[in-house]
Amino acid sequence: MITFSIDGREVQSPENLMLVDAAKYGDVEIPVFCYEPKLGNPVGACRMCLVEIEGIPKLQTGCSTPVKDGMVVHTQNTRVHEAQEAVVEFLLINHPLDCPVCDKGGECPLQDISFGWGGGRSRFIEPKRHFQKPLELSPLIAIDRERCILCYRCVRYSQEVAEDYQLVLQERGAASYVATFDGHPYVAPFSGNIIELCPVGALTSRPYRFRARPWDIEGSGSVCTMCPGQCNVTFTVRDDRVLRVLQRDNAEVDDGWLCDRGRFAYQAIHVDERVTSPMVRGQDGQLVPVSWDRALSEAAAGLTAAGSAVGALAGSGTTNEEGFLVQRIVREALGSRDLDSQRAPVSRDALLAISDPALQATVPDLEFAHAVLVLDTEPVDDMAILDLRIRKGVRRNHVKLAIASARPSSLDANAAASVRFAPGAGPAFAAELVSAAKGEPSSDDARSIVALLREAGEDVVILASERVGVALAALADALGLRDRAGAGLLVVPSSANGRGLREVGFLPDAGPGLSPVAEPGRHAGQIAEAAATGDITALWLLGIDPLRDLPYRLRWEQALSRAATVIAHTNFLTEGIRDHATVVFPAEAYAEKDGTLTHPDGRLQRVRPAIGHSGAGRYGWQVLTDLGTRVGLHVPRVLTSGIALAQLAQAVPFYAGITQDEIGGRGIRWQERPAASAFPAPAPASVNVSPAPRVGPSAPASGLRLGTFRSIWASPEVEHSPALAFLRPRQKIEMAPSDADRLGLGDGQRVLVSNNGTQVSATVALRQAIPAGSVFLQDGLAEDSANVLTGSIVEVRRA
């Protein structure tokens, strides 16, 4: 702390804070336009923040002058006022002042600052600069260049935060304007953030265009449930409809950014295709809307008839409370053991090892660690928001980034080292890394990665997919990350609340709190098999369509058609549910939900309802309690989501005593609560990793190795959001140019990809970075999804 004087008062603040921030310690506001710490170093572009510092003859920019001990600063004398008025007048010279038609009106820093610090007059009578307007910068963003005050925020964001390097300032002087360098639309996974960054109405959201004014709306804080990132959001609500999603800065989770799916897919809440009333399949095989009573009794009858032959699956934004209630019904009332929330099975022992509180890293650790290893995951697709966090760490804190993945990553350019392995060889490569870290013989790739991590420093964060499994714990131990603050594992689960669902016991081999079960049940793949052979007769699907979200589509088709009862809680009638469900309950949109989620780093967060339920919708916990009562689950009644949380907190020892109040608006990591000591210790033997086979991406003897990935845009919400329709992914096969040459294929050609008698059609997309011998297809699509294919080697031929 230092002491400086501002407007004649002594104020204490930390040293080297920029003056505009230090001034806040003395409750002095210095107006700014271009200053935004989230964008990195200040640029001093707008001159709005001029202040007088004694001893310096000229006025200084407060946003780029660090405060020093004994500094004497004035913000309230004539000289500063005149300068501020002049800057405002200057900024408004070319501004069209069309506030009444501008979407920023009412929440516009330029309005506020002109009102608060401007002179209220202009001497400029010459014609203003004119641009064509309004224009689409992209289908999501409208640009009005006349309103731009050239603060550089959007350009800096594109260049230094998202690093998509698309936005630039063209021309010079008064003729400057923001554009992409060759005029193509600005389409990027995180483009929407510039709408919130722009301090004027130059960049506005097209889906929100002219929808409401700030005094027409209410803000309602919640959490995005579309991916494990669980970014904090504020819904803009007007007339009980969500009209916009804004960031709700939480440095521990999202750092104040959102991806475009989180920002724009709210549109899917208010579309006609949404399921808003319970439905059952009638005599004619069609789903018909029915009353809740009828749907609940049909579901209860189906479940009771099946008894222990029920298989339950949960995915996407299923809350902890819902997951907990379903696992109770399945286990206690129906006596079944078959329930799963994971895409690929990871055993309880492995989960215990990788969820060990002593090994957990947090999201901010990615930014401050010495090194980050991204292992078998693609952040932008699997947990989008971390992509920006990793880029920030590398750019600003010189984090050494290592990437080990099958598919080339969008972060490769930032990585100090990236290695490729064969698709599906993530666990094997992790085992190689363990050997390398222990000094045992290993591959060169693994040794180079370990050397890089060791060289960088002790704080290493490993960001890895859940499917890598137990080797992660061994690797963390071998690198000495146990009990190190600021280092450890960050495991990306396969669905948005994957961590919460497994901790509340939605697993075949673990109960609430990852407690051991007497006899393990079937995992998802086995449930499919059992249902296909008739051993399981009722399937219960929460926010999951196996045809879309799980591997082995054909087996699931058999399973779903054979099952006598298929109960689905869903928002959209995707293929599997449309064709096979016997009872459909309307799931809630995430803006209607009330419950908690667990972030991959253990942070419990609250999802809070912003709007009432559409149509006949009801709270998930309410539907499940009703259903539970009907199938004979004897529980104290659940009357609010808080009661559901209390019951869950009783059952999960390491969540003990947690309440909605404690979680609050920012969430709380359970590892930081005293109850964390109740986490069951993993069996030490489970951490032993068998030596791995050779897993380089070398070409197989015949055919091509198939890898799959799920794009950030592959989700029913994106499909049903009119604004995002243009991003809806179509199947493409990514392959190396050398393989394409060999097969006589060219970019953009239609091909058939086949194996074991199954095939999908796709368009060839050549990517230089794909290792020869591997090809990549997308999962999670409505048509031609990669989960149709059943093997790991495929043939590709011209369609």
Added chain:
Amino acid sequence: MTPPYDPGDVVEVLRAPEPGGAGGAYRAFGETLRGLKTTMKRMTEKPVTVQYPEEKYPVYPRFRGRHKLHRFEDTGLEKCVGCSLCAAACPADCIRVVAAENQPEHRVSAGERYAAVYEINLSRCIFCGYCEVACPFDAITMGHDYELSDYDRSDLIFTKEMLLAEPLERTPLRREGE
């Protein structure tokens, strides 16, 4: 309890004339004639009663009656751009504006946006005129209509079409000196 007068005072009671006799005759004729005198005096004057509703009471030009929305006379486009500033200014919170974007093939107002929904709930309006003051385009003004009663409250929510339309009958304005 203290009496309302000083008990030491002499209290004199004034009585009305005895019934019958001269007093009675005065009451029957004198007072009646006094009243008739006023009647006669006013008989030549015109009545001040306004025969409402056949006849309407004229209002001052600045009278704040039912609102009007305006169009440009030359182009016929609506002046209102749906900016919601009137709604922000309204102390009774009775204006609802939902804006939309003008399309080249469907241009409603002169600006980029127009009011797709513009409603004033006149049963809540306090006729303060703030909306008129707030409007940056003089798109809304307070008109002269004051005949606003209706059988149903919801009929008092005036839509954009109703506000744009000319009133069926013009309210007479008070002429100078009236």
